[in-house]
Amino acid sequence: MKPFKMALPRTVEEASKASEGSFDRAELLAGGTDLLGELKSGIRTPEVVVNLKRIPGLDSIEMTDAGLMIGALARLSDVAAHESVQKSWPALAQTIGKTATPQIRNVATFGGNLCQRVRCWYYRDDSYPCLKKGGTFCYAQQGENEYHSVFNNYVCCAPNPSNVAPVVVAYDAKIEIKSGGKTKLVDAEDFFIRPERDVTRETILDPGDVVTRVLLPTTGATRHSSYVESREKQSFDWALCGTAVALELDGKKITRARVVLGAVAPTPLRRPDLEKLLVGQTVDDALIARLQKTAVRGARPLAQNKFKLDLVKATVKRALTTALKG
C-alpha cells in the first residue's frame, strides 16, 4: 500500500470538493471493504482518500411518500434488517443475505456496494496492465475466464460483481448524486456504464461526484419480486449468475415486469426482451421455456464460461417462479 492523505469532510459539499480532479488523485471511502483491497494490492494509488464516514445523516433509512430512501452509507446489514425492506422489497433482503459475509455486511455500505469495482483477477493483480488500468489488452479474453461475462464482453469481460445492483435496477431505483452544489437523480439502470463508453470505470460517476441516497419507489412491483443466484460456494462467494425479477400482477396476469441479470455482463443487464415476453401473460411451462431460450440469446460465451448460459436459464426460471409466489 502506498502512503496517502486522508480527508475527513463534514459535509457532502466538502467531500465533493476534496475528491475533485481525477480518480488517480482522490478516491472516496465509505465502508472500505472494496477500496482497502485495491489499495493493498497496489492497483489504486490515490494521493487522497476522502473518508465519507464523518458526514452526518448519510446512513439513514427512511420511509417517505415516494418510497424508501436509503442513505449511501447505510450498512448492508441495516438495510436487510429494515422492516420496510423485509416487508415490501423482499428481493433486496434476499440478495443482501447472500452478499459476502456477516462481518463484511456489517461494514460495507449500500452506496459502496453499487460503486464497487470489478473482481476480475487480472484487474485485481497489479502485475497485469489490463484495459481498466490504462493498458491495451484484456487478458481475460484469452486467459482464465471461467467467471467472466457472457454478454457485452467484447471490450472488457469483467462482470459487474454486485448482487445488490440487479435488484436495485429491477426495483427501478433512482440514485441521488451530488457534485459541487448540484444534485441530480439518475435511474439506476443508467448509473452503470458499459466498457465501450469508458473501460476505466463502471459507473457514470465523475471525480467530485458523491452518491448520497438511493430511492426505491413504491410501486405494485415490489412485493412480487425475487432475486435468485447460483454460485460455487454458499459461504462467502460471488454469484456466477443472478437474476432479479419484479412483477406487477393483475390476478395471475403480469401487467408490468422487470428482469435484470447480474454477474454475466459488465453492467447489471436489464432484459427488455424478456420483460416484453412476460407482460400480458400468465406464466406456464411453455412461457418459461420460451423465456429461458430468449434469455441466452445474444450471449457470447468465452472459452471457459459457456456453463453460465445454463445458469442464466436456471436463475431466470427460479426468480420468476419465486416472484410469482410473493
Place this chain on the structure above:
Amino acid sequence: MADSEVTIKVGFGDSFRDLTVRLPEGEIAPYQPGDALAEVGQNRARLDAVAKVTGRARYAYDQRLDGMIYGKILRSPHANADVKSVDVTAARKMPGVRAAISFADVFRTKSVRYAGQGVAAVAADTEQQAIAALEKVEVEYDVLPFSVKLETSMSETSAQVGRGDQQNVEEIRSRRRRRGHGTEDEVMEIIAKSDKRVSGTFRTQVHTHSPLETHGSVCAWEDDKLVCYASTQATFGFKRELEGRTKADSVRVFCEYVGGAFGSKFGAGTEGVAGALLAKDAGKPVKLMLDRREEQTDAGNRPDSLQKIKLGVNKDGEIQGYHVETWGTPGTGTRGAGSNNDVIYKLGTIFKRQTGVRTNTGGARALRAPGWPQGVFALEAMMDKAAEAIGMDPIEFRKKNDFHPIRPAEYDIAKKIIGWDERYKAKPGSDSGVVKTGLGVGSSIWFAAGGRGARCRVRIQKNGSVEVRNGAQDIGTGTRTIMGMVVAEELGLPLDRVKTFIGDTNDPAGPGSGGSTTAPTLTPVARLAAHRAGEELLEVVAERLGVEAGELTLKGGSVVRTDGAALSSPVTFQQACGMIVEDEIDVTESRRANFEGYSGTNAGVQIAEVDVDTETGEVRVRRVAAVADAGKIINPMLAESQVRGGVIQGVSYALFERKIMDSIEGRMVNADFENYKILGAVDCPQIDVEFLDVYMGRNNTNVMGLGEPPIVATAAAVANAVYNAIGVRVSSLPITPKKVLAALAEKEARG
C-alpha cells in the same frame, strides 16, 4: 534388565486375542482392555483452548521483539528466466533499510523457474520502507518461454521448464518391483481375460495448504547465537536448517503455537533463512512472514494428477488385474508427483507407471496425506465402476476385496449411521426432482504407529509440581494435551496438575509433525518417562514406609498399595513429593523400536451424502459419516476434532479448492482467499464421527496417528455420491457447477 516377553490383549470391540510381544529393556506394557484409566480415554478440553480463543496465545506472527524490523522478499514476475544479475546496492541506500541480500549470493539462484520465486530480500524499519526498497533492487532477467499447465508441459511443443537435458516429462522409476506387481503385458492380458473390464481417466487439481498463519519467523541474534520464533511443524527441522545455513554457534527455535501447516512447514525455507541472515546483517530482530499471495504461490502444494486406470474383475467380485498410469506436476521438479491409487484393496496383479511432469509453478510439499486423496478419488471411482459392472453393492464388493482386519467392521458402522441400505440408489440418478440425492463411499489406510526419535523429560519437584517437556511443536492436533494426559495417568494425577512444555528446541528432541507420527511417537515416551519418574517417587516413599516399591502405585492423587490393602498411614502425592531427598526427580527417557503388534495400519471408512441441483450444477454435501480408528483414543474430543478437520478439508478439496494458473504470463491468478475458494460454515456438512478403540499393541499407549487419515477418503466418497445422485460421473476435481452441468449435458447427449 534385559528384554522381556509379555502377553498382551490385542484387537478391538469385543474381539481380543492374546499376543506375546518382546518388550525392549526398560519398556512398559501397553494399556490393556478393561484397565481402569482415569485420564486416558476421557474428553479433555485442549490445554491451550482458552489461550487460543482469547488471543493470548502468541504465534510467531505475534512476536514483537525490542527494536524489531521487517523483512520482505522480492519475487520474480516471470515464470521462467535466467537471472543475469541481482544488485541490492541501491536498495540498501533506501530510507530505513538495514540489510539487503541477493538470493544469487545466498542461495546461488541462477534462474527463476516460476513466477513468485524469490530473488532478493531486504529488511527495513517499517514494512512500507521494505516494500519501497524492493523496487530499487536491480535484477537482470533473460526471460524464457514457460509452461504452467500439465497438458502444455506434456505436449511436444512445450517450452522446456528445466535446464540442460532435463525433460518436462520423466518417468518415476520405483526402486524395487513390488509384490503383486506384474509386467504391463501380463496385467493387460489378465484384465482382458477377466469377466468384466472397466476403465477411467481422472484429473485432480493443485491444492494449496492455505494455513491461516503464513510461513516465516522472527529472528534475533545475540552475538553468534540465533534465537528464532518460527511458524513450523518441525522445531528441530527448522533449527537444523538454520544451523546449516547461518553459521550460528547455536540456534534455538521456539514454536509454542502454529497457525496451521498441513505438511508445508518442515523446514526453514528460503523465507526462514533470509529472515535469519537479514537479522544478522541488520543487527536487529527481523520479522519476515509471508503475505497471503506469497503463501499461496511459494509455500508448497499438493500436485495435480492425471490418472488412467483399467481394472478387470470376475463376476464373483474378485478383482483380477489393475493397470494404472499417473502423471502429476510437483512444480519444477518431478519428485512427489505420484498418486496412491493402487493400495487399500486386493487389486489382483498390478502394473503401475508413474510420471512426473515439470511445470513453471511453485514446488509441491507434503500436504496432509500426500498422494492419497487424489489417488483414492480415482481408485474408489474404479471400485464403484467395477461393482456396477458386475451388479454388486459397492460396499459388499469392497468387503470382498478388502484385507484389513479392522475395516469390515467400519463399513457396517458407517452404513448404519447413514442408512445405506435404505438410501443408496441402486439405480444411480433415479431421483425424480431437480435436486437429486446420492450416497458414496470411500476408504482409507494409514501407516502411523510412530516409533523412536523422541526423548521426553518429566520432573517431579519437592513442592509437588510435575512437568513434562518435549521440544516438538503442537501442529494443532492437541499434542500438548495428550502428552499431559498420559503423564497424569501414569502418576495418578488429574491433568491440571501437570505442567506441559513444548516448542522449545532446548528441551529434549521430538519429531516433526509428519506422517501422523507425533502422537504415537510422543505419548509412549512421555508415558515411559512419567513411569520412571513415578517409580523413583515410589522408591522414596517405600523406603520411608519400609515396604517394597513394587507394592506401591500412584492413583487418585495418592500413593496406594497395588494389592488394594490400606497403607499404614495415607500418603498423598503431595506428601510423597515432600519426601524427595534431592530437590526433584528429573527423568529423561527415550524409546527403542515399536513392538510387533496386531496391526500396523489404520483403516477408515467414510460415506458422504450429497444433493446435486441438476439445473445449477451446485453440489451440497449434506452429511459425512466418518468411521475412524487410531489405536487407542487418548482424548475422544480431540480425536473427533481431527477427523472433522480432515473431512472439512476433504470436502473443500472435492468441491472448491484449486490453484488457477494464467497461461498468458504464467502467474497464479487466485493467490488469495477470494478466488482460491475454501469451504465456509454454510458449506460444511453434518459430520458424524465414530471411533473404534483398537488395542494394536505396538507401543505402550497403543496410540496410532490420526492427522492425515481422515482426509484420504472424503473426496472419493463425495465424488461417488455425486455419481449416485445424477447417474453420470464427474471425473475431475474440484466438482464445480461447470463440470456437473457438462457431465449432465453429456449424459443427455448419450441418451
